[in-house]
Amino acid sequence: MTSETRNFNDIPAGALFEAAQRSIRDQGLKIQSENPSTLEIEAASKVSMKSFGQRITLRMGEIGPTSELKIETSSGQLSDWGEGGSIIAAIFDGVDAHLAQMKAEGRIAAPAPKVYAMGEHAAPSPPQPKPAQHYYVAPPKTERTRVQIVEPPPKAKGSAGGWVLRIALALGMLWLFVSEDGKAFMADLLASSPLKSFFAETDIAKYDCDRVSELVKGESLQNIFGGRFKILDVKNAKQVSKTDERIVCTGKVLLSNGTDDLMQMSVEKAGDYEVLYRVEPML
Known part of the structure; x- marks a missing residue:
């Protein structure tokens, strides 16, 4: 400025x-x-x-x-x-x-000079009110004063599209957390999420082989040739051992390539807030 x-x-x-x-x-x-x-x-x-x-x-x-x-x-x-x-x-x-x-042009008149009475400089009289000075300003000859009134812009109104989006989001959240289909979708999403082990139960005492089977479903196994196959289901899961830190089970693991092999599944604590789980072929 x-x-x-x-x-x-x-x-x-x-x-x-x-x-x-x-x-x-x-x-x-x-x-x-x-x-x-x-x-x-x-x-x-x-x-x-x-x-x-x-x-x-x-x-x-x-x-x-x-x-x-x-x-x-x-x-x-x-x-x-x-x-x-x-x-x-x-x-x-x-x-x-x-x-x-x-x-x-003579449109501005200068103020009249002050006139002193005779002898005022020698014996000044008591102070008198000072006369007002008058000016004269002639109106312009060819121009007029124009006053432009600037109105504030109208306030923006909320669009209908915004309300439609809000309603759609609310209905979507309601479907996810209330309906059975929504709950199933969230379960499948978490089952395939890399954070599944982070959100899994960390108290090994609460695990059995059925829970271990559910935990490993959706994971992928890689063979020696680099092929990756998804675990679709686990059948006939049986407990081999269990401690406060680790549970081991065996069961037939059905893979996405159509094979079902007997494998060992284990879940163990990896700290206060996370568990590690493994699926290994039985030798």
Whole structure:
């Protein structure tokens, strides 16, 4: 953001406002809004090689015979490469030129000089109220002040598609966790998940051979030739041994290649939150 403030002596705020309007148009800037009551003007520049456009704000005020003009520019960038300062300088130059022209045309009357009574400098009289200084600003000859009211953009309304998606997600979650088909789908998904061992029961005391069989279903075995076959089912599972840390069972394992071989299955603890399970052919 770049800003600069200048004072103009013996210039009424109305004349300064008009000169600022003209100077902005001289620079090819677009006036977006202007308010003669509050003496504020909002303008904008076009996109350039230095910025995506500048937002320019002019604020004026009047204190006695002196008027003040503050100009601010903002591009929304970390740096505008001096463009804001150049625009401010050009606007002030234009204001000076138009004020000089208005004075030459007699549209700005200077305040009348103070007249002293005879002998006032030697024996000043008691303080008297200072007469108000009057200025005259003639209306512009060819231009009219236009006030542009910028209405806020309408609020975006929620689309019907968003509600449809929410309802579909809610129904999907309901199907997964309530219906039998959904529960079966989740069970199959977890059975084939690499995280199955992480979510499996870690208390070996709760295992029997049926539970071991369910745990290994869906896993794949690889033979010495690199072929991989999925475990479809386990039949006639029998317990061989069981301790607090490990259970071992045997059973006929049906593979996806159509074979069913007698294999050894084991589950053992691998920490507080995980178990390891193995399926090995019986030699």
